[in-house]
Amino acid sequence: MKLEFAISGGDFSRAGIASSEVKKMLKKINVEPKIIKRVVVALYEAEVNVCAHAYKGNIFVEIDGTKIKIDIIDKGPGIENIDEAMKEGYSTASDAVREMGFGAGMGLSNMKKNADEMSLESKVDEGTKVTIINYLK
Amino acid sequence: MEPQFFHHALKINLDACYGCTHCMTVCPTEAIRVKNGKAFIYEHKCIDCGMCLKACPANAIQVEQDDFSTIFNYKHRVALYPSVLTGQFPSRYYASQIAAVMLDLGFTHAFEVEHGADFLKKEIPKYQLESEFRPVISSFCPAIIRLIQVKFPSLANHVMQLKPPVDIAAQFYRKHLIDQGLKDEEIGIFYITPCAAKIAAIKSPVGETTSAINGVINMDFIFNRIFRALKQGKAGHRELPDKPTMSPDALSWSLTNGEAAHAKGRSIAIDGVLNSMDFLEQLEDEEISNIDFIEIRACDESCAGGILNHNNRFLTVERLKLRASRYKKDQKKSTDTNPIFEQESYLKMNSRIGAVKPRSMLKMDEDMTRALVKMEKTRRLMCFLPGIDCGACGAPNCQALAEDIVQHKAALTDCIFLQNHMQKHGKLSQETAHNRIEKIWGENRLEKDCKRKGAQDETLF
Numbered sequence: 306m307k308l309e310f311a312i313s314g315g316d317f318s319r320a321g322i323a324s325s326e327v328k329k330m331l332k333k334i335n336v337e338p339k340i341i342k343r344v345v346v347a348l349y350e351a352e353v354n355v356c357a358h359a360y361k362g363n364i365f366v367e368i369d370g371t372k373i374k375i376d377i378i379d380k381g382p383g384i385e386n387i388d389e390a391m392k393e394g395y396s397t398a399s400d401a402v403r404e405m406g407f408g409a410g411m412g413l414s415n416m417k418k419n420a421d422e423m424s425l426e427s428k429v430d431e432g433t434k435v436t437i438i439n440y441l442k
Numbered sequence: 443m444e445p446q447f448f449h450h451a452l453k454i455n456l457d458a459c460y461g462c463t464h465c466m467t468v469c470p471t472e473a474i475r476v477k478n479g480k481a482f483i484y485e486h487k488c489i490d491c492g493m494c495l496k497a498c499p500a501n502a503i504q505v506e507q508d509d510f511s512t513i514f515n516y517k518h519r520v521a522l523y524p525s526v527l528t529g530q531f532p533s534r535y536y537a538s539q540i541a542a543v544m545l546d547l548g549f550t551h552a553f554e555v556e557h558g559a560d561f562l563k564k565e566i567p568k569y570q571l572e573s574e575f576r577p578v579i580s581s582f583c584p585a586i587i588r589l590i591q592v593k594f595p596s597l598a599n600h601v602m603q604l605k606p607p608v609d610i611a612a613q614f615y616r617k618h619l620i621d622q623g624l625k626d627e628e629i630g631i632f633y634i635t636p637c638a639a640k641i642a643a644i645k646s647p648v649g650e651t652t653s654a655i656n657g658v659i660n661m662d663f664i665f666n667r668i669f670r671a672l673k674q675g676k677a678g679h680r681e682l683p684d685k686p687t688m689s690p691d692a693l694s695w696s697l698t699n700g701e702a703a704h705a706k707g708r709s710i711a712i713d714g715v716l717n718s719m720d721f722l723e724q725l726e727d728e729e730i731s732n733i734d735f736i737e738i739r740a741c742d743e744s745c746a747g748g749i750l751n752h753n754n755r756f757l758t759v760e761r762l763k764l765r766a767s768r769y770k771k772d773q774k775k776s777t778d779t780n781p782i783f784e785q786e787s788y789l790k791m792n793s794r795i796g797a798v799k800p801r802s803m804l805k806m807d808e809d810m811t812r813a814l815v816k817m818e819k820t821r822r823l824m825c826f827l828p829g830i831d832c833g834a835c836g837a838p839n840c841q842a843l844a845e846d847i848v849q850h851k852a853a854l855t856d857c858i859f860l861q862n863h864m865q866k867h868g869k870l871s872q873e874t875a876h877n878r879i880e881k882i883w884g885e886n887r888l889e890k891d892c893k894r895k896g897a898q899d900e901t902l903f
Contacts, residue, residue: 306818321729328727334813335805338596345727370811441810 306330308366312355314381317407320356323364324349327375330368336441344373344439347419351377351435354412357402358382359432372421372440383429391417391425450488451506451641452495454481459502460895461884463833465494470715471592471803475846476836479884487803489588490639491715491740492749499895505638505750508657513548516630518619521549522612522655523634523664525556525693526745528765529758530665535672537765538684543671544664549632551615557688558610559695560780561789565604567706570735575600577725577733580701582606585639585740586718587798594722595800603795607695608633608640612654613792614782630656634664636748639740661750686773688780690766696745697759699737707734713747715740806848820844828859836882856882 308330310323324345331341348364355362359381367374384390390397393414398407417423420437427433461479473487474494481494481502495503513519521544528537541552570578581587581602590597605613612631619629633655635641641658694700702711710733712721718738724730741747746762747755782789806820807813823844831839835856837846846852855861855870855878864870880887892899 306814306821321724321727324727325723329804330817332595332802332804333806333817334810335802335808336810338598338800338802342596342726342728349727349729368814370814 306368308364308368310364310366312352312359312362312364312379314356314358314360314362314379317353317356320352321349323352323366327366327373331373331441334368334441340439340441343419343421344375347416347423347437347439348375350412350416350419351375351437353407354416354435355379355381357398357407357412362432368441371442372438374436374438377435377437378432379434380432383431383433384425384427385429387425387427449642449646450483450485451490451638451645452483452488452492453504453506454483455502455504456480458500460500461887462499463838464497464499465503466836466838467833468493468497469838470719471589472838472842474838475851476833476882478881479887486801487592489585489592489740490637490642491585491589492638493715495638495749505660506641507635507660507663508632510548510659510663512657513630513632513659516656517628518551518624518630519549520615520619520629520631521552521634521659522555522608522615522631523552524608524636524661524696524745525554525762525765526636526696526748526751526758527634527661527664528554529746529761530661530751530753531669531672531761533761533764536683538682539672540668541684543668543676546671546676547664547667551619553611553615554688555608555611555633556692556695557780557782558607558614559692559700560689561610561614561782561786561793562604562607562695562701563689563691563704565790565793566602566701566704566735569602569604570706573602577736578602578705580735580737581795581798582696582701582737583639583739583741583744584643585637585715586738587643588639589715589718589740590722591798591801592803593719594726595802596726597722598798598800601798603797605793605795607692609654610789610793611782614785614789616654617785617788618781632657632659634659634661636661636745636750637741638749661748662752665752683768683772684765685778686769686776687778688769688782690769690773692780693766693769694762697762698739698744700744702735702737705735705737708732709735709737711737713739713744714742806845816848819848823847823854826854826860827857830859832858834858834882853878 327348328341328345359379362377362379365376389395391413421440422438424436459480461476465481466474466476470493471487471489473484475482528540544552577600579600581604587601590601616629616631620626635658644653644655644658698713699711702709712718743755743759746758805813806816827840827844829840835843837843843852847854861870861875865875
């Protein structure tokens with residue numbers, strides 16, 4: 306099953322829509338709450354990341370009987386130093402974003418913690434693609 | 443295997459129900475359908491919140507209760523009443539008079555539930571320190587516990603494993619009477635309930651095997667009996683104001699923020715079932731985090747808005763606050779103490795409940811692969827349904843109908859718009875379409891009937 310969501314940069318009021326929708330689906334197919342939680346937390350972080358840093362982005366979700374694969378593809382500034390960005394507490398978020406309570410530098414590391422597999426490709430000034438996979442059983 | 447049976451206190455009175463959509467559309471868990479012209483409750487989805495009862499224009503939703511005469515099966519008959527009962531009456535009537543009237547009605551003892559809250563006020567912060575789950579979600583509201591079980595299973599672990607005040611109070615009072623030499627089996631403790639969910643919780647407790655409470659009497663029933671007696675001036679023999687045997691904080695426990703105000707750390711109070719669902723949704727996604735304690739109640743204005751309350755909830759809140767401020771003054775000059783602490787060590791040993799177990803109602807199938815197929819089918823059906831969410835199919839919205847169809851509980855031709863569309867294209871006969879409507883809304887439903895609600899010969903009752 307496939308789902309698709311669009312996100313626009315800066316619109317935090319809509320961050321969480323994809324994760325809520327995916328959560329609903331996973332509950333309906335009887336995935337264990339613990340696993341749902343990991344998926345949802347990782348996806349919500351991803352949504353917030355796109356809102357905070359990119360201009361716009363798309364989320365593509367694919368669910369089959371064994372796993373959920375989520376691609377988050379954005380057009381944005383890209384990540385210069387991926388290793389740095391993965392560290393807890395490292396953040397390039399603007400003051401405006403921090404004022405809204407985001408930008409603590411936990412995004413990517415929290416995603417990695419909650420995903421079973423995660424890969425990240427990024428080109429500076431073009432955008433970033435994050436793929437997360439979680440197994441449902 | 444999760445247990446399949448859950449006791450529910452809300453029942454449809456089929457004689458009174460005329461099959462409209464009010465209850466179905468307000469039900470927060472989409473537990474109601476209309477079949478054969480009558481409302482029907484899917485028991486595994488119902489959380490006993492009572493929104494349907496409030497919405498019903500025909501008084502057709504009944505709350506099960508024990509017949510009042512059952513109290514006389516016991517030699518010692520305890521009325522365990524919540525403070526919101528005293529808030530149903532004008533402030534000129536003291537709680538002591540209300541208790542006195544209950545004794546006239548046949549009870550041998552009357553004890554106010556909120557005494558138990560003083561115990562919890564001490565214990566909750568301690569519990570928070572030892573709990574591995576953060577935030578701790580209050581176990582106070584039985585409808586919310588059920589909501590978490592069916593819709594937010596991943597939060598079930600967060601529910602505080604301490605009994606709510608009513609069970610603490612019941613346990614205390616039973617022990618208190620036994621210590622006075624009364625026989626356990628001769629003591630009947632009856633809870634006067636402002637809510638349906640508590641009835642369900644007493645009949646099939648969550649997280650414990652038995653309840654110290656023997657029966658439940660609905661507040662609307664007792665209210666009428668008490669109000670009549672008060673009006674007839676029969677409470678004159680107890681004019682004195684009630685003594686402050688509990689703290690003002692305990693007295694206000696069942697009001698919104700009554701509990702959260704005394705928890706440790708960052709705590710938050712939520713009331714209203716829809717607010718609760720919004721909040722739990724965000725909490726589950728960790729969109730909301732860093733909270734230590736959550737007080738969360740299904741009724742608007744918490745128990746003051748209990749579905750069996752007679753009086754305006756805001757006036758009830760005002761009266762209880764007035765009473766609490768009187769307690770604050772009186773406590774300074776009185777030597778009264780909360781009797782519950784006489785049994786503190788006994789209560790400490792008996793105040794725990796087991797973990798709340800999830801019982802998700804959302805899954806479309808136990809088997810994930812089959813559930814996935816069903817979900818894809820549902821999404822395909824949604825391509826055809828008009829998205830009007832009118833309820834004319836007997837389901838609360840198009841999504842619910844689609845899911846019912848996939849579960850073989852409904853048919854695509856239940857949708858009146860699709861019926862129209864199919865008839866236009868010659869794919870459905872008028873006869874079949876009409877039959878579908880009668881199947882959902884009852885035979886002869888479309889015939890003229892001047893006794894209908896709002897019609898010219900309506901009988902009001």
